[in-house]
Amino acid sequence: MTASVDPQTVSHSPARLAFGVDPSRPERYSLRQARYAALADDIDAWAGEASRRDETLAVLDVGCGWGPLLRHLDTKPHFDRIAMSAADVKDTALYRKEIYRDYVVGDLTGGYPELPSGHYDVVVCEQVLEHLAALDTALATLVRLVRPGGRLVIGVPIFPPPLHLVRKHLVPRLPHLLRPDDSTHQQAFSLASFLRELQKQPLTVETVRGFRIVSGGLLRRLENYRWWWRFNRRLGALLPALCIEAQIIARKHS
DSSP, X not given: OOOSSOTTTOOOOTTTSBTTTBTTOSSTTOTTTHHHHHHHHHHHHHHHHHHHTTOOEEEEEETOTTOHHHHHHTTSTTGGGEEEEEEESSSOOOSSGGGOSOEEESOGGGTOTTSOTTOEEEEEEESOGGGOSOHHHHHHHXXXXXXXXXXXXXXXXXXXXXXHHIIIIIGGGSOGGGSOSOTTOXXXXXXXXXXXXXXXXXXXEEEEEEEOSSOSGGXXXXXXXXXXXXXXXXXXXXXXXXXXXXXXXXXXXX
C-alpha cells in the first residue's frame, strides 16, 4: 500500500526519493512506481516531438490520485510542452494541483461529459478499470477523449490464466476474512483477456509491457538497486503475461 503522506510537503534528499522524485515509496527504485517512471519517459519523448512541431502535448490522467504521474513528469526536459489535465472519483490530487488545465471529479463510467471529445493527445488510465463494473462504458469514454491518431495508455493488474477467472468469480464468494485487501476490484484480467477487451475499440496496440514480475517480501530491499529495477523492466518486456501489472499503449484510429 502507498504510504499515508502528503507527497507535496514531505522533504527528502533527491538521492533517496523513488526514481529521484517520488516520496510515496521508501525504495529508490520502487517496482510499484516503475510504471510511472517508464510512462513519464515516453510522454516526455512525445512532448519533445510536439515541441519540434511547435505544438503542446495535451495529456489527461484519469484516476490521477495524489498525482504520481505529474510528480514523475515535471522533472522532464519537455514538461513545458505538456498541458496536463486530470480526473478522479474523489478530489484527492495533492501534488501541484494548480498545474492541471482541466480537473474533473466524477465516475469514469458516467462518461465525463465535461471533457471534450477527441481533445487529448495522450489519455492515461492507470489501475482504475479493475474497480469498475461497466467496463465497456469506461473504455468507450477513454477512447472518446483521445484525438484521432492519439494514444491511450492503460494499466491494469493481471493474473496468469485461468487464475483471473478464479479471482473474478470465486474469490468474491469467499468469506470476508479470506478475501484480499483489494476487495473493491470488480474485474480481473489475464493479459490476453484484457487485450480482447481493447480489440472491441477502434485502437491499434503499439506496446505491451509488464511490471513487477518478481517483487515484494524479502526481495523488496533489492529495490534500492538500479540493476534490479532494470532486470525487472527487461523481464516485463519479454514476459508481460507473467507480471503482476500490465501497461498497454494503443493508438486511436484516425
